[in-house]
Amino acid sequence: MHFFIHSTAVIRSRHYFRVLFALLSFISIIGCSEDNSKQKYTEGQVNKSVSIKVSQVGYLPAGSKYAVVPSKSANRFVIKREVDDAVRYEGVLNEPENWPLSQEPNLRSADFSEFTEQGMFYIEIADLPRSVPFIISDRVYAGPHIAAIKSFYFNRSGTELDATYAGKWAREAGHVDEVVTVHSSATASSLDSHAIVTSQKGWYDAGDYGKYTVNAAIATYTLLAAYNQNSQYYESLIIDIPETENGLPDLLDEVRWNLDWLATMQRYDGAAFHKLTTLHWPGKVMPHEDSEPLFVIGVSTSATLDLAAILAVASRVYQEQDPDQAKQWLVQAEKAWEWAKENPNTPYVQPDDVQSGEYGDNTFDDEFFWAAVELYLATEDPRYLSHLSNSHVEFTVPGWANVETFGLISLLTRGKVSLPSALYEKWRQKLLTLANDIVEQTTTSPYRVPMEEADFVWGSNSVLLNKTIVLLAAHRLTDNDNYLKGVYQSIAYIFGMNATGYSFVTGIGSKTPMYPHHRISESDKVEEPIPGMLVGGPHSGHQDNCTYPYPLPADSYLDDWCSFSTNEIAINWNAPLVYVLGEVNAMLEERE
Numbered sequence: 001m002h003f004f005i006h007s008t009a010v011i012r013s014r015h016y017f018r019v020l021f022a023l024l025s026f027i028s029i030i031g032c033s034e035d036n037s038k039q040k041y042t043e044g045q046v047n048k049s050v051s052i053k054v055s056q057v058g059y060l061p062a063g064s065k066y067a068v069v070p071s072k073s074a075n076r077f078v079i080k081r082e083v084d085d086a087v088r089y090e091g092v093l094n095e096p097e098n099w100p101l102s103q104e105p106n107l108r109s110a111d112f113s114e115f116t117e118q119g120m121f122y123i124e125i126a127d128l129p130r131s132v133p134f135i136i137s138d139r140v141y142a143g144p145h146i147a148a149i150k151s152f153y154f155n156r157s158g159t160e161l162d163a164t165y166a167g168k169w170a171r172e173a174g175h176v177d178e179v180v181t182v183h184s185s186a187t188a189s190s191l192d193s194h195a196i197v198t199s200q201k202g203w204y205d206a207g208d209y210g211k212y213t214v215n216a217a218i219a220t221y222t223l224l225a226a227y228n229q230n231s232q233y234y235e236s237l238i239i240d241i242p243e244t245e246n247g248l249p250d251l252l253d254e255v256r257w258n259l260d261w262l263a264t265m266q267r268y269d270g271a272a273f274h275k276l277t278t279l280h281w282p283g284k285v286m287p288h289e290d291s292e293p294l295f296v297i298g299v300s301t302s303a304t305l306d307l308a309a310i311l312a313v314a315s316r317v318y319q320e321q322d323p324d325q326a327k328q329w330l331v332q333a334e335k336a337w338e339w340a341k342e343n344p345n346t347p348y349v350q351p352d353d354v355q356s357g358e359y360g361d362n363t364f365d366d367e368f369f370w371a372a373v374e375l376y377l378a379t380e381d382p383r384y385l386s387h388l389s390n391s392h393v394e395f396t397v398p399g400w401a402n403v404e405t406f407g408l409i410s411l412l413t414r415g416k417v418s419l420p421s422a423l424y425e426k427w428r429q430k431l432l433t434l435a436n437d438i439v440e441q442t443t444t445s446p447y448r449v450p451m452e453e454a455d456f457v458w459g460s461n462s463v464l465l466n467k468t469i470v471l472l473a474a475h476r477l478t479d480n481d482n483y484l485k486g487v488y489q490s491i492a493y494i495f496g497m498n499a500t501g502y503s504f505v506t507g508i509g510s511k512t513p514m515y516p517h518h519r520i521s522e523s524d525k526v527e528e529p530i531p532g533m534l535v536g537g538p539h540s541g542h543q544d545n546c547t548y549p550y551p552l553p554a555d556s557y558l559d560d561w562c563s564f565s566t567n568e569i570a571i572n573w574n575a576p577l578v579y580v581l582g583e584v585n586a587m588l589e590e591r592e
């Protein structure tokens with residue numbers, strides 16, 4: 001049996017959200033009747049190969065629509081309506097295409113982009129099992145978008161999750177972080193090692209319980225950028241979290257949980273602590289069972305500049321709602337900038353007694369650029385503009401180690417009025433060049449996504465979504481709908497139209513990860529993982545030493561706790577998912 005999110009209704013009331021939430025809970029137990037154990041579910045899901053791959057969340061009526069099928073198939077495909085099996089569309093498959101990154105060397109695609117009828121359909125091709133049913137509707141991304149935001153709430157540190165909001169994933173508070181010790185790597189003249197600081201709230205970074213300034217800053221930025229681009233849309237979007245009734249947009253409330261923590265990560269002299277973790281990886285335990293001592297560890301130029309950038313952004317976004325706090329964040333951001341100017345080359349160095357994640361980086365031009373952009377937009381101080389004008393940074397796909405394009409996107413969104421026009425035009429061209437290159441890459445695979453061999457790194461799904469953010473920025477700048485094709489195709493890839501046949505978001509789709517490398521999902525005794533979390537995706541590095549049946553880059557994914565290099569979740573992977581779905585939803589609403 002298959003079940004899909006279908007939200008033809010406006011998800012703008014608590015009622016609809018509750019319905020959606022119930023559906024989400026239901027989706028993730030598909031295949032589990034009462035006598036079905038988790039093991040049986042797994043066998044069915046993992047061993048079931050998908051011969052006609054479709055987007056398991058469905059398609060937008062006006063969006064591009066592809067399905068991918070093995071080369072040994074008949075030439076024709078038909079689309080039938082689920083309710084009465086009526087043929088609604090017929091087409092011819094494209095010629096086989098070779099993709100050396102996957103063990104299925106030749107694949108054909110069915111292009112039904114011109115089919116715009118709304119409803120529930122499936123694809124039939126002679127001699128192949130029919131596809132799973134899929135929906136065509138303007139609302140197909142509404143539920144997944146809300147679930148992707150809600151996953152941040154599920155990963156809140158320092159608070160219990162009440163069943164009213166968390167349903168069966170309610171849990172006790174962990175890591176209240178009232179006692180955090182300063183590690184010897186983070187001391188300064190007036191801050192001894194073993195001093196105690198407090199540093200509450202925040203989101204867990206990923207499958208572990210660490211909190212890392214660099215990654216938290218970019219994830220928070222991505223969500224605030226989503227809000228900035230589409231504030232009207234987010235004004236009334238309800239996520240159903242404890243703050244829902246407070247009159248502020250839920251997205252800003254959720255982001256605030258992390259901002260409050262991030263602001264505590266600044267040392268008295270302006271430097272940012274690089275991370276807050278235990279010394280060793282936590283066991284497979286719930287947050288409240290992880291009783292190892294917590295430390296703030298290291299300071300770095302990258303963490304300090306990323307903190308400067310995100311607090312400057314926050315000072316703009318929350319200016320109206322909380323002016324005093326906004327002012328304080330801006331003071332902190334400027335202090336961080338000053339520290340970085342005096343310490344422009346302080347990389348994070350992992351101390352010998354520390355095991356947690358590194359987010360290590362040795363080049364800081366990109367962080368200087370991003371921080372200067374956000375500080376300029378917040379203050380209009382010409383010092384920052386002069387830094388930007390003299391910067392020779394190369395613009396690349398954004399990620400935690402390359403943040404300059406976040407700055408570029410902010411500049412182009414907010415900067416037109418306050419920038420000299422020659423500079424604005426220069427940066428506009430830089431963004432379009434990057435976007436055009438990404439568009440080119442969509443022709444390299446039968447899945448029509450901009451994924452090249454070098455992109456199948458740890459967290460490859462986020463590489464794709466960050467490229468999609470660049471495409472959306474180019475679309476905003478030019479109004480050229482051509483950029484949107486890559487956006488729709490990338491979303492379809494994330495939700496199942498990829499070499500593995502998995503929809504990579506927990507609980508959403510007909511074949512989804514059941515064993516993400518996520519300590520809460522692994523130890524909460526609830527059969528289904530927390531919903532709405534994007535796993536890292538295929539990556540042939542295999543650093544976790546699990547056994548991968550299919551070693552080629554695009555296939556190399558394992559739905560197993562063991563596979564932390566392909567099946568972990570992380571806030572900087574979910575944030576671009578939120579951004580992309582939110583922007584498309586907002587765009588559709590504007591066009592209505």
Ligand code: 9MR
Pocket residue numbers: 205206207208210356357358359458459564568569570
């Ligand atoms: O996302 C990070 C990836 O780019 C790195 O290759 C990998 C190894 O250094 O680390 C990933 O980040 C992990 C972090 O260090 C600790 N929390 C879990 C993160 C996701 O796996």
